[in-house]
Amino acid sequence: MTPDQAESIYRQGLIAAQAGRWADAQELIAQAITARPGVPVWWATYGLVLESRSDLPGAAQAFAGALNLDGDLAMAMDGLLAVAETLAAAGHADLAEGIYCRALALTPGTPAAFVKASALLLVQGLDPSKLLRRAALLQPERHA
Known part of the structure; x- marks a missing residue:
């Protein structure tokens, strides 16, 4: 398959997704x-x-794959964190914790991941203060 053919197939996939044809x-x-x-x-x-x-789990793998290629891709980080939140809310704290890790x-410079992981620790009855301090250090101008 040529790169142009791959691009065309990807676009067909987008059209299928927009139409709600998820399997396609x-x-x-x-x-x-x-x-x-x-x-x-x-x-x-x-x-x-x-x-x-x-x-x-498949979505988490795909989002992580995207981040492996481009650690600044906000769409991928947002998706990865959303999957972890969904799993945590469904009572799968162990899976959510793995995804946050x-x-x-x-992307170790992502304050949102620290904050969300801290929330999970709090729900589990653990002290999240170390993670929250780390998040504050990443963006000191927001906490001055």
Whole structure:
């Protein structure tokens, strides 16, 4: 498959997603990624499709894949943190904690990941103060 064909298939996947045809979107975007695995936005879009299909572990993997390629891709970080929040709210604190740890490992300068991980620790009855201090150090102008 040529790069142009992969781009076309990805766009078909986007159209399928916009129409709510999640299975088609998943298949098409996966084909595009297989042909051109180095496009971070495609991975993040794939994560959104998987999240829409309630495949939260798969979505987390796709968002993390996007962040591996581009650690500044806000769409991917937002998606990864949303998946973790959904899992935490559903009582899967262990899975959520793993995702927060992965988010912090992929992009250690992300205050939102520290804050959300701190909230999870608080719910678990643990002291989140170390993580919150770390988040404040990352953006001192907001806490002056």
